[in-house]
Amino acid sequence: MTPRVDACIRQAQSDLAVARLTAAEGFHAQACYHAGQAAEKALKGLIVACGVVPPHSHSLDRLLKAIADQGLDTSTLKVLPLKALTRMNSETRYPQDEEAPLDRFDAHDSDQAVSLATSVLSFSAARLRDGEGGASASGL
Numbered sequence: 001m002t003p004r005v006d007a008c009i010r011q012a013q014s015d016l017a018v019a020r021l022t023a024a025e026g027f028h029a030q031a032c033y034h035a036g037q038a039a040e041k042a043l044k045g046l047i048v049a050c051g052v053v054p055p056h057s058h059s060l061d062r063l064l065k066a067i068a069d070q071g072l073d074t075s076t077l078k079v080l081p082l083k084a085l086t087r088m089n090s091e092t093r094y095p096q097d098e099e100a101p102l103d104r105f106d107a108h109d110s111d112q113a114v115s116l117a118t119s120v121l122s123f124s125a126a127r128l129r130d131g132e133g134g135a136s137a138s139g140l
Contacts, residue, residue, distance in 0.1 A: 001049065001128060008045025009125065012038045016117050023110040029092040029101035035113035036060075036089025039082070039120035043067065046124045060086045060120070077123055085116045 001009075015038035023031035036058075043063040047054040050070040055062055060082040068074045088109065092101045 005045045005049045005128070008041050008048060009121075009128070012041035012045065012121050012124070015041060016114070016121055019110070019114050019117060023107070023114055026107075027102075028107055028110040029105040031110035032085075032088035032105050032113040033092040035110070035117035036085050036092075038117040039085055040089065042117075042121040042124040046072075046127055049128055058086060058089055072127060074123075077120060080116055080119060081112075082116065082120075085113055088113050 015034045019031045019034035019038060022028075022034060039060055040058060040063065043060065043066075044054040047063065047066050047070070050067070050072070052066065052070060055066055057063065064074050064077055064082065088105070092105060095101065096104075
């Protein structure tokens with residue numbers, strides 16, 4: 001695994017850990033944000049492992065397409081509601097009108113976000129471990 005791929009995966013793992021901690025403390029908007037960041041970094045790490053510059057995008061669907069374009073089977077992630085996680089990633093950052101993100105996201109949302117991010121990170125780590133991303137991720 002290249003140092004950049006390793007950095008992406010380690011940061012994704014850290015973001016997921018922060019998402020779990022903040023959810024457990026009741027900071028659900030922040031948990032959703034960090035879960036989205038974890039998923040994004042895991043997918044970008046896999047794209048980099050394929051030898052491709054990742055798209056400058058926060059859209060998980062667009063990142064998943066970039067992975068599929070490299071010939072990797074993404075069917076297990078295509079069935080997940082990744083658009084919801086992409087929306088959470090942006091909608092959790094700024095107030096809309098008089099409503100703060102902390103008022104719009106609850107435990108159900110953070111549970112869903114953490115679950116989705118966990119699936120994305122597991123998918124990416126498994127592909128790297130299997131050498132499908134052009135690099136081996138031993139030790140993940």
